[in-house]
Amino acid sequence: LETESISNDFEYVWHIVPVDLGERSYDILIGPGLLLEVAEDLKRLQLAHNYFIITDSNVKELLGTDLLNIFNQNDIQASLLSFPAGEESKNMETVVSLAREMVKLGADRSSAIIALGGGVVGDIAAFLASIYMRGISFIQLPTTLLAQVDSSVGGKTGVDLPEGKNLLGTFAQPKRVYADIATLASLPLRELKNGLAEVIKYGVIRSPELFDLLEKQGNEIINLEPELISHIVAQSCAIKADVVAKDEREGGLRRILNFGHTIGHAVEAAAGYQIAHGEAVAMGMVAASLLSVKKGLLSSHEADRIKKVIKGLGLPVAIPSTFSVKELVDLTKHDKKSIGGKVNFVLCESIGKTVIRDDVTDDELSEVIEECMSND
Numbered sequence: 001l002e003t004e005s006i007s008n009d010f011e012y013v014w015h016i017v018p019v020d021l022g023e024r025s026y027d028i029l030i031g032p033g034l035l036l037e038v039a040e041d042l043k044r045l046q047l048a049h050n051y052f053i054i055t056d057s058n059v060k061e062l063l064g065t066d067l068l069n070i071f072n073q074n075d076i077q078a079s080l081l082s083f084p085a086g087e088e089s090k091n092m093e094t095v096v097s098l099a100r101e102m103v104k105l106g107a108d109r110s111s112a113i114i115a116l117g118g119g120v121v122g123d124i125a126a127f128l129a130s131i132y133m134r135g136i137s138f139i140q141l142p143t144t145l146l147a148q149v150d151s152s153v154g155g156k157t158g159v160d161l162p163e164g165k166n167l168l169g170t171f172a173q174p175k176r177v178y179a180d181i182a183t184l185a186s187l188p189l190r191e192l193k194n195g196l197a198e199v200i201k202y203g204v205i206r207s208p209e210l211f212d213l214l215e216k217q218g219n220e221i222i223n224l225e226p227e228l229i230s231h232i233v234a235q236s237c238a239i240k241a242d243v244v245a246k247d248e249r250e251g252g253l254r255r256i257l258n259f260g261h262t263i264g265h266a267v268e269a270a271a272g273y274q275i276a277h278g279e280a281v282a283m284g285m286v287a288a289s290l291l292s293v294k295k296g297l298l299s300s301h302e303a304d305r306i307k308k309v310i311k312g313l314g315l316p317v318a319i320p321s322t323f324s325v326k327e328l329v330d331l332t333k334h335d336k337k338s339i340g341g342k343v344n345f346v347l348c349e350s351i352g353k354t355v356i357r358d359d360v361t362d363d364e365l366s367e368v369i370e371e372c373m374s375n376d
């Protein structure tokens with residue numbers, strides 16, 4: 001996928017990924033050190049009269065205050081707002097309290113929101129932007145690998161209810177995304193792996209080249225080698241952007257992004273959300289490849305390659321055998337993306353090529369889950 005078209009306006013941009021959505025099109029800029037030139041770029045863009053940087057308590061300390069200082073040095077009016085880090089904050093109470101703070105600080109329709117942080121910040125801040133005074137502009141500054149390759153691309157915003165995750169939300173596209181890969185240096189390994197699970201997914205569903213890279217350069221990736229990680233983020237964004245451009249509201253093609261997620265969500269639910277999302281998706285991808293072999297779609301050699309890449313990047317390939325197989329099978333049926341009671345499984349024909357099937361039987365699923373429980 002083509003991602004290069006660097007403009008001279010930038011010092012720190014290594015890749016630009018255009019997201020083609022007609023009037024709502026925007027660019028994803030990627031490179032190390034990029035945060036340093038966001039203020040200057042926003043001055044050029046003249047997006048808003050004043051900016052509200054929304055972040056969480058961790059990222060505020062790591063990057064938020066510095067970013068605010070850069071805005072001030074550039075004579076851009078900006079305020080820094082934060083909430084306690086963690087998924088527990090992703091609710092309406094946080095949205096309302098941020099909105100009230102913005103009103104107090106004089107935010108109006110000519111203001112813009114900057115989401116600085118991981119997927120939790122991105123989802124909350126973009127949701128707030130999409131409803132504040134019936135919608136104001138926002139930009140994304142993702143600081144986790146997951147946010148850079150997944151949640152900041154595609155326009156889904158939202159918060160959780162006690163009844164379930166992401167039950168309230170909107171579709172809203174940012175004006176620009178700045179993925180500064182240097183921010184990943186402070187990211188705990190567990191969070192890095194959450195993002196890597198999604199990168200592996202992109203390789204499997206859409207890009208044999210990306211998959212090869214993950215296969216051959218696992219160590220360099222874990223060590224965040226800047227050129228490599230910028231390239232991987234760009235490729236991942238390009239794949240998601242391409243899928244989203246063809247199916248913005250999840251009518252069809254976008255479902256392929258769910259590879260590994262149907263069984264992964266069941267594992268997460270069975271674990272009472274005590275297993276990291278990326279780890280559950282990793283197990284789900286192994287299970288989905290075995291299911292693809294069982295359906296006669298994928299060779300066992302390719303399924304093995306998928307398993308090895310997942311393992312090589314430090315992600316789990318075995319579903320804990322303490323879980324009940326029957327419970328996991330039942331939980332896949334409650335996946336919110338099932339249609340008319342039928343569960344759609346994203347299966348794989350070869351690395352880079354997927355197919356959606358709704359004819360997986362409970363027996364086939366049970367056999368595959370059992371097989372995954374004895375993986376090593």
Ligand SMILES: NC(=O)c1ccc[n+]([C@@H]2O[C@H](COP(=O)([O-])OP(=O)(O)OC[C@H]3O[C@@H](n4cnc5c(N)ncnc54)[C@H](O)[C@@H]3O)[C@@H](O)[C@H]2O)c1
Pocket residue numbers: 056057058059062085086087090117118119120121123143144146147150151152153154155156157165166183184185186187188191194
């Ligand atoms: N909108 C979408 O399309 C979409 C897609 C996938 C996931 N999501 C959502 O994304 C959320 C998960 O995102 P996440 O994994 O980024 O979690 P997160 O936002 O909770 O970030 C994980 C942790 O890393 C910290 N952190 C962030 N940047 C850091 C940095 N540079 N250095 C050190 N620590 C840093 C955060 O404070 C947090 O403690 C979920 O709520 C999920 O529903 C949304």
